[in-house]
Amino acid sequence: MAEMTYRDAINLALKEEMRHDPSVVVLGEDVALYEGSFKVTRGLLSEFGEERVKDTPISENTIIGVAVGAAMGGLRPVAELMTVNFALLAMDQIVNHMTKIHYMFGGQAVVPMTIRMPGGGGSQLGAQHSQSLETFFMHCPGMRVLYPSTPADAKGLLKSAIRDNNPAIFLEHELLYNSKGDVPEDPEYLIPIGKAAVKRPGEQVTIVAYARMTVLALQAAEELAGEGISCEVVDLRSLAPLDDDTILASVRKTGRAVVVEECWRTCGLGAEIASRIFENCFDVLQTPVRRVSGLDVPMPYSRKIEKLCIPRKETIIQAVRDVTSGGY
Amino acid sequence: METRLRMVLPDHELVRLYEQMFLSREFEDHCAEQYTKGNITGFLHLYSGQEAVAVGATAGLHKDDYILSAYREHAQAIVRGADPKRVMAELFGKATGLCKGKGGSMHLFDPSLSFMGGYAIVGGQFPISVGLAFSSKYRNEDRITACFFGDGAVNQGTFHESLNWAQLWELPVLFICENNFYGIGTEVHRSSALASIHRRTCGYDIPSEKVDGMDVIAVYKAVKYAAEKVRETGRPLFIEATTYRFRGHSMSDPGKYRSAAEHELWKSRDPLPNYAKRLLEEGIATREALDAIEARCRAGVEEAVAFAEESPWPEDSEVYSDIYV
Structure with missing residues (x-):
């Protein structure tokens, strides 16, 4: 066990999964050089290089669509949307594409991708940056929706999401990033999806x-x-x-x-x-x-x-x- | 100036292009008939008139290059090699369909042919094409992605986002716009400030070319050349093929927004009889040989219809399968 923050636990999960599987890539706005607007992707670019840690244009719908295509092509992308509020720009690729492709193509395609998104309110960010949209995703069949409360759960759930062959939405609460807790250091520590x-x-x-x-x-x-x-x-x-x-x-x-x-x-x-x-x-x-x-x-x-x-x-x-x- | 056909391809391949176009047309004609009979339901968008684009372009690609398209994609799937029987069964909603009857006309898919799907949200296939090209580059595969779309799709945000992205990340995507001049009933000049679509790529510094989409050889040559360039440089290119659909947008559209004169003009440019004429004139095929091909295609599609009719419906349990892996 090691005490660490929710932010660092997520960061550790990303690093462990990138070490574990070369098909894992991280993409999103400011995730590489800037190391994430909430600094969740700190150290990824220096360890894994620009082939695997990719800054993207501010094109949320296409960030998700590119991850969908990359997943269909055999990669295991982890896309970051800077906050959950911006997912509304990407709802076409999330709802009409990501969650439908396995089903409407008769099970012939898999989309093993994860979308990480900070969310929640309480930081005086106003109406457009404080939303809790978890129910929007829960309403649609075809994807996992995960939202941890502790650093240990954050690590174990994110790792499970990345390894899962279904698309997953992984929400991170902005006010929990600095919260601390004991986190297992075992790189095989996984929290099962669907277990409260x-x-x-x-x-x-x-x-x-x-x-x-x-x-x-x-x-x-x-x-x-x-x-x-x-x-x-x-x-x-x-x-x-x-x-x-x-x-x-x-x-x-x-x-x-x-x-x-x-x-x-x-x-x-x-x-x-x-x-x-x-x-x-x-x-x-x-x-x-x-x-x-x-x-x-x-x-x-x-x-x-x-x-x-x-x-x-x-x-x-x-x-x-x-x-x-x-x-x- | 028309190219002498033998400058382009060997005889049997030239004849095969005709066979694929005829098969596509015949398939769509039978679809229309089966829709009228109530065997095909839902939306049905037919490709009649545009055959030279799918056939010429597919011939210019490698077999494992990815192909993605929109919802008017029966011909693209069949020309790529999808079994017409299983495509027809999909349209009938039968368990033997390409996607087990869960996709329908607009969602054909066959990964064994690198045919990565028909997408029915206008412009939805752009980012997915870019993502597939990224996976190919990441995995060092010798494969490009051909992304087909219509003139209506170029005003979606994903078009601009994806062109920018493909060029920025240096990804091997060949964008192929099938400009049939109408997004449902809205003529291209009424939807695009710059209606010359291939010129719209300048904002992303992507070279582009316009080609006669009613001429299968012109399409083949343009795509073949562009595909090799994309493969060699790893960067995107863009082709606009001007064409025309001889039927309405879908079966529910009588197409009253187009004049009879316009329709007749384009009918005179029908890629099938015009290409057949060239094959005959250049002595590449005889009329008897083409007749035999046409009869074979007709029989094949009739067999596909019979297969679809006789095939079983999906089991009720299929409702809940394939939601999750």
């Missing part, structure tokens, strides 16, 4: 969360323990496919669920998870499933009102108190 993790066992309420929301949920659970409320925190890690088994087993045990999502509430992943819980656990639910969501607004700049738009420890605590006190 119980990050804190508990008895009375299941809190389902992901990425930075998991960090907040764990803080909330700690504080609630002081009030005598025992929370189980399920960290999704994989948003697609969702690990129904882990989510539903936890709710069957606790009989209550709070789902925390950073994305917009309407048609958000919280609605999907709540629906799955209602469909499968109605008989054991003691209260309705509660959602704690990002507000349905474009993100404002001013930090005083921006913080109202993103779930906080306090809003999670309040939701848990509501479902355990009958105050729902």
Whole structure:
């Protein structure tokens, strides 16, 4: 084990996979010489050279399309989009091409590629740079959607995504880059895709969360323990496919669920998870499933009102108190 | 000035070009008939009139050069070597189709022929072509990528992004624009500020050439020369082939936006009879030999239709296969 940041864990995963497999290439805006706008690709150009670490024009749709073609041609590209917001420029290649090619060509083509994208809000970057678009990707079949909360998960999940023969979206939370944790140094350390993790066992309420929301949920659970409320925190890690088994087993045990999502509430992943819980656990639910969501607004700049738009420890605590006190 | 055919290719290859064009035309005519009968459904975009482009260009490429195209791609697949029976079965939506009936008319694909797909989002194939060319360069393969597209695609962002990228990264892509002058019903002058499409590559410093897309030999020579240049230099080139589709954009389009006079003018330039005439005049084939070829093509397509009719539908379980590897 070594203590390192979320950023360095992702960087290590990239380096290990590039050492492991010469068909892995990294491409994106400012990933090579500038070493990434969030410095996630630091040291890649000097170790692997300009054949494998490629700066690209600011052409997001074509960045993804080039990765699709390169993957069809036998490479294992890892494309970085500078932030998830810019993925909207690339939705044609992501949705109409990347996720369809295996299916519409009758299984004859594979597209083993990964798209890395920083995302999330909370840094006063305004409406166009603060979005949480994870649900957009989850809605479309044909790709993995991964969003880790810890450095160890980030390393293990990214390595699994790169080795997987399906296209994967790998989201990185901008406010987690400097968070620290123990990371296994084993270059074969892999986190299985599609497996959630119980990050804190508990008895009375299941809190389902992901990425930075998991960090907040764990803080909330700690504080609630002081009030005598025992929370189980399920960290999704994989948003697609969702690990129904882990989510539903936890709710069957606790009989209550709070789902925390950073994305917009309407048609958000919280609605999907709540629906799955209602469909499968109605008989054991003691209260309705509660959602704690990002507000349905474009993100404002001013930090005083921006913080109202993103779930906080306090809003999670309040939701848990509501479902355990009958105050729902 | 027309080239003497024997200056270009040996007799049997010259005759083969005619056979491929005739097969393509015959295939499309049968598709139209099967669409009318309800055996082919969905969108159906026919290639009739443009055969000289697919046939001439494919002849100018190596067998393992990648080919990508748009949604009017039956001929490109068949000329590359796809079995007409399996292409027709795909159009019928049958399990024996090229893509197990999951793709349909617009999404033919055969990796064994390096035919890397028909794409139905206008301009979608540009970046994928660049990516395939990058993989070839990275893997030191002696292979170029031929990217076919229509005049309507040149106003998509991916066109400009991909031309820039191919030149910037020095990638072996041969861009082949099939300019049939209409994006559905919008004539090229009504959609492009600079309607002379091959001139639009100057912003990316990519040399380009315009060629008569109704003349299979002219297309062959241009593509053969350009493909070798792309192979040798590792850099992109661009060909605009001017052509015409004799039918509507799709089967649901009666094509009323084009005048009868314009249509007649282009019909007089039909690549099939004009090329047949040259073969006869230069003594490369006899009328009897061409008749025999035409009969063989017709029989082959009829056999393809029968194969498609008799083939089984996909199993219901196919709905969920091939979403993930």
